[in-house]
Amino acid sequence: MHDMILEMIARLLIPMIQLFGMYVLFHGHLSPGGSFSGGTIIAASLIFYSLVFRFSERKHRLQHDTSLLFEGGGALLYIVVGLVGIFFGYSFLTNRGVFPLGQAGRLWSSGMIAIITVGLGGKVAGTIFTLFQELLEGGTDTDGNH
């Protein structure tokens, strides 16, 4: 079923929601917000998209894999950033002395905080979207089919 009003409003709103989510994510070390809230806003836009535009199975599957990639990639990035500290002779997840801190208040500052915020935001978005899809479709079988 196509609902024209819903689709037009979704086309207007989804880029705005995603832009705002990325703003919250990339300014996590400067303004209120950060990885958890920014990731949730981006996931909300993805959920909105998949509710309004019903997908064919093939496209759905691809989207599911992408969200799983973000899910694993965010956690991996976090651990790799932590291991960089050990590589330079400090403890796990050291910021000061390992990453350039920059001038406080600028976008490129605060070293690993900005990196982890973006990675963890992708992970949060992937988690919430995966939870939504699992609950919507009722899970997968052994071959990964729905």
Place this chain on the structure above:
Amino acid sequence: MRRIISLIILGGILVLLVLAVAEMPAFGDETAPAHQGIMQKYLADSTVDTGAINTIAAIILDYRAYDTLGEATVLFVAVVAVSAVFYKR
């Protein structure tokens, strides 16, 4: 048999967690480590220590980054649990 073993393991984890909670200082105790000036240190030094002007981001992703890694693991466990519940044979 598997159920009994998992019950024993879960009971052991429960005892450990309850012991950890019993060790915690009472609510509102002014000798607790959380009230020994750490708040003033965070507010005064976080910008110099981390380069972030958002103190909350400085705390959760620098001073307590290890804790937030555990939080990310909680999200992962949530997805695994939902996938396991909705698993189709």
